[in-house]
Amino acid sequence: MPTTLPSANKTKPSATTGKGLGRVADILHAARSILAAEGYAGLSMRRVANEVGMSLSNVQHYYGSKDALLEAVLLYTMDVFQANIDGISAAMTSASRMERFLSTTDMFLDEITDPVTHATFFEIWALASRNAFASALMDKMLARERKTIYHLIRGLNPDISDEETMQRAILMVAQVEGLMLFRLDKHARRGEFMAVRASLRKVLVALATMP
Structure with a gap:
């Protein structure tokens, strides 16, 4: 898996360090699962917040909009692909x-x-x-x-x-x-x-x- 996770809020370093990194991972995993199961219409910031046990405002701290979250989910998925490719090259x-x-x-x-x-x-x-x-x-x-x-x-x-x-x-x-x-x-x-x-x-x- 990649060592960093995409954050829509590039100016907030806490989004990708320490506890924030774990929260970002939880948000992206939940959003990806919801998107896969229920499509774009079923994906909402509030639904993601409920899934990860966070407040809506906390989710919005990392991703300010549904589209920003969708972009992060896609970039994260692509980063996983790249990490796998790098792993193949290394092995x-x-x-x-x-x-x-x-x-x-x-x-x-x-x-x-x-x-x-x-x-x-x-x-x-x-x-x-x-x-x-x-x-x-x-x-x-x-x-x-x-x-x-x-x-x-x-x-x-x-x-x-x-x-x-x-x-x-x-x-x-x-x-x-x-x-x-x-x-x-x-x-x-x-x-x-x-x-x-x-x-x-x-x-x-x-x-x-x-x-």
């Missing part, structure tokens, strides 16, 4: 770059098929079509994912230019995000999940390395 220092890339691909598929993560992203996808703020959040998420994939695949084929590498990273993110449309259950439908994983690996390797 596979002797592995090839392709092996690290494939392990990261597997991690992405595991994460996006997690019920809470899937529901959270799916809700933001739905909101993005009619809500300017959610659309901006989605753009931010996709930009981070593209940058991450770009750095993972850059140089796997030395003949591919940086510009072309970014275009391929965009296509890869589209492939991974497209799986959000399917409710793959890696436990109840293990065979289907593994078949999709194998197909995704082939497609991503081709995009990362083909001339």
Whole structure:
């Protein structure tokens, strides 16, 4: 898990230190669970406050609005992704770059098929079509994912230019995000999940390395 948590109130250092850090974590976990279970309409600052046993004013001390809280939930989720990627790199220092890339691909598929993560992203996808703020959040998420994939695949084929590498990273993110449309259950439908994983690996390797 990441060592820091996003806070909408950047000018208040207590939000991410000591006891405040624990409160921020509790708020984000509760908000993420509510968003996944009941959608944006069911998410409210008061509901989150009740879930974590805090006053509404205390929650608002860390996140001044529902949209600020939603942004923090998304950024926190992305930070978890990045922490997992960093963990793979640290654990596979002797592995090839392709092996690290494939392990990261597997991690992405595991994460996006997690019920809470899937529901959270799916809700933001739905909101993005009619809500300017959610659309901006989605753009931010996709930009981070593209940058991450770009750095993972850059140089796997030395003949591919940086510009072309970014275009391929965009296509890869589209492939991974497209799986959000399917409710793959890696436990109840293990065979289907593994078949999709194998197909995704082939497609991503081709995009990362083909001339």
